[in-house]
Amino acid sequence: MALGLGTAAILLVVLLWELARPTVKRALARGRLIWVQSRRPSGPAGYDPGRERRAEQRARVLLRSCIDERDWAMYRDLGFLRVWGTQRERGRGPGGHASYAYLIYPHKPLVAYVPQTGALLNEYCVAFPDNTRPYGSSRLPDSDDVLAKWMALAADERRLIADANMHLPGRQVDPARVRRDLTRLARWERERAAGDEHGSDRADGASERTADPRGADCADTLHA
Amino acid sequence: MKLLRMKPGHGEIVLAEGDVDVPEQERELIEAFRRELDAGMWAAVPTGSPGARREAELVKSFAEVPREAERVIFFPRAAGGALETDR
Numbered sequence: 294m295a296l297g298l299g300t301a302a303i304l305l306v307v308l309l310w311e312l313a314r315p316t317v318k319r320a321l322a323r324g325r326l327i328w329v330q331s332r333r334p335s336g337p338a339g340y341d342p343g344r345e346r347r348a349e350q351r352a353r354v355l356l357r358s359c360i361d362e363r364d365w366a367m368y369r370d371l372g373f374l375r376v377w378g379t380q381r382e383r384g385r386g387p388g389g390h391a392s393y394a395y396l397i398y399p400h401k402p403l404v405a406y407v408p409q410t411g412a413l414l415n416e417y418c419v420a421f422p423d424n425t426r427p428y429g430s431s432r433l434p435d436s437d438d439v440l441a442k443w444m445a446l447a448a449d450e451r452r453l454i455a456d457a458n459m460h461l462p463g464r465q466v467d468p469a470r471v472r473r474d475l476t477r478l479a480r481w482e483r484e485r486a487a488g489d490e491h492g493s494d495r496a497d498g499a500s501e502r503t504a505d506p507r508g509a510d511c512a513d514t515l516h517a
Numbered sequence: 518m519k520l521l522r523m524k525p526g527h528g529e530i531v532l533a534e535g536d537v538d539v540p541e542q543e544r545e546l547i548e549a550f551r552r553e554l555d556a557g558m559w560a561a562v563p564t565g566s567p568g569a570r571r572e573a574e575l576v577k578s579f580a581e582v583p584r585e586a587e588r589v590i591f592f593p594r595a596a597g598g599a600l601e602t603d604r
Binding site: 341344345347348349350351352355358359360361364418419420421422423424425426427428429430431432433434437440441443444445447448449452453456457458 | 521523524525526527528529556559561563570571572573574575590592593594595596597
């Protein structure tokens, strides 16, 4: 009798264990995960919108301090920068225009185009990944990415282009978007030129124009 | 002179700051400069003043940094490709 009861008790325990085992395993795994996470350094991890916004604000201040006032205004108003090709001295088209230029978008390829016609030439995919991933991401703030591209282009266009992956237009940046942006840029430059003229009229021609006259000329011819 | 480094999730940080005419401070600047280059960073010196055309130059050693430069900005070296999904 006792033997029978004992056997039944053992069978019952084994049966209960088999039923409970998946739940126990899940609970243990969850506990282990919580323990591992609690052991990690309490430093910043993951995406924090507030931190990213503050980083972007810092990056904008830095960008502004490094580029021309006119370029800063362009970036602030339009969200991208236009940089003339540095081979322009050799490659000037009729009328002394730069033969090509780039649009710099944050975290997008450089888009090369012909200012006189608006024709898109190539996309140059280039990134500046920080593999130390201090906050879990290798991605610089938007304005830092723009500044890095601007500095690299201004300093050594050939090297940057050599490091980039070249693609035909439309691979990552929608050509329709680029054309819209070129139209916006042309309008922006016209308005700015008009503002400059009014300003110089008021100042009796004494004020210094910081605008690059090529820009307005080129933009005027873009979509003529 | 200030050595700045672009940093994801933060913006720029000041790595070192000092007067290049003070030997001890210059030495610290040089050490910080080398550390960044050894870590694979590019170094750029923004040039030009307000009102003048702004430019930048890439430098590969501290000796190439103009003595009058106010800032050297380090940023990760360029790599082909874009990081569309990396956030």
